[in-house]
Amino acid sequence: MSFRIQAIELKVMAKKIIFRADGNSTNGLGHLYRLFSLVEIVKDSYEFVFLTHESSTNDVIPKAYPTVIIPKAIGVEEEPEWIAANLFPETHIIIADGYQFTTSYQKEIKAKGYRLVYVDDLVKDHMYADLVVNHSPYIREKHYTKEPYTKLALGTQYALLRPLFLDEATKNKTITTIDTAFVCFGGADPYNLTIKAVKGLLQISNFKTTHVVLGGAYKHEDIFALEAKHSDKLKTYKNLSEEQLIKVMQQCNFAIAPASTILYELSCVKMPILSGYYVGNQKYIYKGLSEKRTIFEGKDFRNYSVNEFEQKVKLIIESNSIQTYIDHQKSLFDGNSKVRLLGLINGLTISFRKAIEEDVLQVFNWSNDVLVRKNSYNSEPIKLENHKKWFHKKIRDENTLFLIALINNEPAGIVRFEIDDSYATVGILVSKSYRGQKLAGEFLKASAKKYFEIYSVPILAYIKKDNKASVKAFESARYTYFKDEIISGCVSFVYKLEKEDG
The missing domain is CATH 3.40.50.2000 (Glycogen Phosphorylase B;)
Known part of the structure; x- marks a missing residue:
């Protein structure tokens, strides 16, 4: 059966990060210093600006940080409008830390079109942010009220600490x-x-x-x-x-x-x-x-x-x-919170485009990575000549949806769907540069959403039984166990995702 692959070429602009916090002798400087730690984590991956109010104790902000001052006349109620007029939602993510960023503030920021990360320690307000980080080891998901889309990053595994x-x-x-x-x-x-x-x-x-x-x-x-x-x-x-x-x-x-x-x-x-x-x-x-x-x-x-x-x-x-x-x-405190936090922020900038001719060498290099070959059913190294023939065939195949996953507009991996009459088979690869950030599950969730905008047949995933990381990734993307099967002599799990679950 032949399918027409619809375009998945969305114009997505690279994002910069707005770090928003204040500090003073009344409320202390903790909100500022927590965001300083996040700046140090992401500054090599994202352009950023530190946004603070004129009334804040601003001399503690490192001189190397590009800083924008909100005028004293702008109160918290007027702030979302002021930010949107000066730092456009299409090109910015906001990471905010402060008790003034309540439910109404978050709701208004989201209405302006921003992706929002909120650093919390009070567990008080209903959350509208896309991501809430609370690094207390005491807090659990049950302590929060939030929107269905709000993701929680809780505990010391997300400790906001400098390098x-x-x-x-x-x-x-x-x-x-x-x-x-x-x-x-x-x-x-x-x-x-x-x-x-x-x-x-x-x-x-x-x-x-x-x-x-x-x-x-x-x-x-x-x-x-x-x-x-x-x-x-x-x-x-x-x-x-x-x-x-x-x-x-x-x-x-x-x-x-x-x-x-x-x-x-x-x-x-x-x-x-x-x-x-x-x-x-x-x-x-x-x-x-x-x-x-x-x-x-x-x-x-x-x-x-x-x-x-x-x-x-x-x-x-x-x-x-x-x-x-x-x-x-x-x-x-295991020292790995940098990788986890960067993965959470990267997860907010995921987009896809179809694979093109110019991707052939990038995909070849990714596919020949040692770990990728180990987890593949054919673990032999791939020869470039064979890869080129395969790649050129696949990007033209009407029954293949071959997506390049992007992190902030930079190539970061592959999700590929091989589509048949009654089901599609999915394969995923995450670039070595982004491993450890738990992005495989995010790629799978986001790509399934794109897939089901075009197709209705369920998606099957074939996973070697000893590949526990892949099992976790697929389960986090709402795939469920379907059956066991022997693939190329390997005992494997088959996981399944239906349209209503994706």
Whole structure:
């Protein structure tokens, strides 16, 4: 039976990313710093602009980041209109982090035509964003109300951390001595917990040195008088770069910090940590890490006294389970969140075009990749002459839908449908450059949608039984197990997708 392959040539423009966050002495700088980590993850793959309000503490934004300032006269209600007039939806994805980006804001941004990623830690509003990232280990999907299309990325596997900390997370560490402390209470420290914690540490003879990192919005002065008095034991820092901060942390073998991004960074460096919370958005991270025995529990820090800090720290020093906590830190933060987060963002820019003559060498190189050959039923290397004959035949075959998958308009893989009277057979390949990002399932979902716009017959997928990654990818794309079959001597699963399921 012959089919006419309809055009699947959609004009899709390459996307740039708008990073949207504010920070100040009232709300702290956490929203800014979380997005800084995402900038570092995607800046080699996407053009971007950092968008912040004129009222924000903007001197902490790295000078290398292209920055756009929203005028003071523009409130949050007028903001979506202002953004759409200045940074067009056709060419931009928005990644927003901040409590002002509520249900109504998200809904309006989506109505303007943007793809939207929202970084959340309150689990409060109904979500209209395409993707919600919450890196608390406590939160589950059941905690959210959301639109059917909204995808959730939950837990420390999506930890928003800068590259040096992700690298540090992969290393092993053993603590045998506790004598050097690290203290940081975030950007603003509204309860001035820094001074209480430091005074408590000064009462404990074990500590020879205490390193104190002050946030960009820190306004208290008494810590500097204490530093002058104990200059041999106490050193303060402010506005450290990523490299400077990790070097200070690496000198330490004990820490006191709230359940915020700084706690995740310390967990990557690995040491016993006394942690608690002093604002509501820290509670979920605290609960999650407490349950996982990753931190020593400080609970509500707001009314802590100097003596309470001292007594809590002494109990930790006397504990015989410090290495257990460090091992748990290692298991929660594996250093691979960069790949996962980049995959999520790449998944928002998937498009397809039909394969053309000029793709012949690219497809040849992809097809001869070692892993591709291993998972194929014919595992022998492909000869270029044979490949060219096959390729030219397939792109002209009316019974073949041969798609090049694009990530932000760049070739990233293949999805090919061989169409027969009663079913089609699908084959998929993801470029080595994009492996590990869980894009195979996204390619399959998006391509099936295109396929069923033209055809009605179901799609079958033949998968070697030991290819567990492919099984997961097809299942994530709503394919279901159909039967077992022997293909070229290999025991295989056959998975099936019907039109009503795609």
